[in-house]
Amino acid sequence: MALVTVEDLSVQYGENTVLHHVDMTIESGEIVTIVGPNGSGKTSLLRAIIGATPLSAGRVTLNPGLKIGYVPQKLHIDPTLPITVERFMRLTNRVPRQDCVKALESAGVPDLLNNQMSRLSGGQFQRVLLARALIDRPDILLLDEATQGLDQRGSAAFYQQIEAVRKETGCAVLMISHELHVVMSASDRVICLNGHVCCEGSPAVVASAPEYRALFGTGTGGALALYRHEHDHHHDHSKSSQEAAE
Structure with a gap:
């Protein structure tokens, strides 16, 4: 059974229909990325899946007992507020x-437990949000442009971490990205x-689809070249990703 099934989903805000007749499924353990131009309904779809946006039609079915980890696009914390990473991670869940230590290790930042949230770099902050989403050992991670504001190297490193998390925990990943x-x-x-x-389909299929090229042009051929390079040299995966980020 699919972890998430979306059937004939439509979302409206007033007179504005942002999503219509959307069908999709997320299977256990797969990494699925949603791409699309600004205003295409990507965030609305994620919010509909977690129940934060009402549907105007269709339905979302979650596997019974499904545990979801959510990493938002951005989260503002008052820089004058003295709060450590540990305290932040335990605000709503007294784990x-x-x-907390294990989740930070999974997110690739094992040494940040006692650091002040206000002093974290952008990349560290996003890793802490990822760690917080991992605390309950979710079956699926939802990431809403979680690398926004990071440079290319930081983004590539973050996505590598997501792949490592999937490999370690077996969780599925549904993420929005413009990269x-x-x-x-x-x-x-x-x-x-x-x-x-x-x-929709494999990266290679989507990159060559006329609908994708109409939205993004043919200048994304480099993305497909990277895809082939990664999968042809998966034994040297981390090195190739780092090269792509430079």
Whole structure:
């Protein structure tokens, strides 16, 4: 059974229909990326899946007992507020300290437990948000442009971490990204969205689809080249991703 099933989903804000007749599924353990232009309904789709946006039609079915980890696009914390990473991670869930440590290790930042949130770099901050989403050992991670504001190297490193998390925990990943150069190397499947599903499939299939090229042009051929490079040299994966980020 699919972890998430979306059937004939439509979302309206007033008179404005942002999503219509969307069908999609997320299977256990796969990394799926949603791409699309600004205003194409990507965030609305994620919010509909977690129940934060009401549907005007269709339905979302979650596997019974499904645990979801959510990494938002951005989160503002008052820089004058003295709060450590540990305290932040335990604000809504009084988990044991060792669970916080384990989650930070999975997110690739094992040494940040006692740091002040206000003093973290952008990349560290996003890793802490990822760690917080991992504390409950989710079956699926939802990431809403979680690398926004990071440079290309930081983004590539973050996506590498997501792949490591998937490998370690077996969780599925559904993420929104505008970074086509990394999406193609990090995804099992890509869904191209523009109010509806324009096309979907493997990165190679989507990159060559007319609907995708109409939205993004043919200048994303480099993304496909990276995809091929990554998968032809998967034994040297981390090195090739780092080169792509430079």
